[in-house]
Amino acid sequence: MNHAHVFFETSILEDWLKEDIGYLDLTSTLLHIGNQSARITWRTRGATVSACTEEVVRLLHTRQVSAIEHLPSGQHANDGQALVTAEGPAQALLDVWKVGQNLLEYACSVATRTHQLVETVKHLNPNVGILTTRKHPPGLRRIAIKSTMAGGAWPHRLGLSETILVFPQHRALLAENGWAVVKEKLKLNANGLAEKKVVIEAATLEEALLAVDAGADVIQFDKVAPAHLQEWCATLRQQFPALKLLAAGGITTDNAANYANCGVDGLVTSSLYYGPPADISVVVERL
Known part of the structure; x- marks a missing residue:
């Protein structure tokens, strides 16, 4: 876990x-319960991996709640275990209630799915890393990064400014001899970025060899079957021992085991962001 x-x-x-709040909580205002002292607890129904509990704590802090306990992100939580508990004015707790629950249900589900996939692959090949993409709905990047890291994965690419990754879509905008232009441009312009690796996506062994000739440090194979990858990776390892290899496209918890021993250094996936939410209960008590 990270x-x-x-x-x-x-x-x-x-x-x-x-x-979520808008102008006021109309229900609690009508019931005159906002000034009472209260306790709120977010608990998991079923075993899960905690994630983004620190953000729930900070949400409570914005409402001037200071008496808070939480299970740190990346920890295993048993069925019924409290993730966050806080005491303070009822209105402050009610303000955070649903936002905190929604955040935990998404974040913990992502962390749990990630942990399951990481453990599956680690059991078969501990040298293969799990890398998560930026293919999530806009606005969720920080939550997605924290949740997948809590489950034991690492982010593949945080944004366009972080890495050099040449896709077929880039080559399509070059001249007909796209590979030659890629090689020329990388040689001409990437010298000042010596600390950056050049990643090039390929769909065939032939494209991978052209990518290496163009200056790739890493080949990212897109939607290639494990049987083909096993053959291609062996060929590339023999010719280019320092080359790093990734598998991407359509990798899920169900098929990750098939990719674990095909010769790649890492599996790139976005499937962990999508699935049923964790089941988080919320109990509010009057003190």
Whole structure:
């Protein structure tokens, strides 16, 4: 597990509350219960991996709640175990109730799916890493990164400015001799980026060999069957021992075991972001 200290601006957290609260909590105002002292507890129904509990704590802090306990991200939680518990004015707790629950249900489900996939692959080949993409709905990147890292994966690519990754879509915008132009441009322009690896996507062994000739440090195979990868990786390892190899496209918990021993260094997936939410109960008590 990786306890990722992902940066969330306070304004982001406040926007989550602003979206849900609007102007006021009409129900609690009508019932005159906002000033009571209360306790709130978010518990998991079923075993899960905790994620983004620190952000729930910070949401409570924005409402001036200070008496808070939480299970850190990346920890295993048993059925019925408390993820976050807080005491304070009832209205402050109610303001965070649903936003916190929604956050935990998504984040913990992603962390749990990630952990399951990581453990499956690690059992078969501990040298293969699990890498997660940026293919999630806009606005979820920080939550997605923190949740997958809590489950034991690493981010593949945080954004366009972080890595050099040449896709077929880039080559399509070059001249007809695209591979030659890629080689020329990388040689001419990438010298000043000596600390950056050049990743090039390929769909065949022939494309992989052209990518290596163009200057690739890493080949990312897209939607290639494990049987083909096993053959191609063996060929590339023999010719280019320092070359790194990745498998991407359509990799899920169901088929990851088939890729674990095909010769790649890492599996790139976006499937972990999607699935049933974790079941998180919320109990509010009067003190």
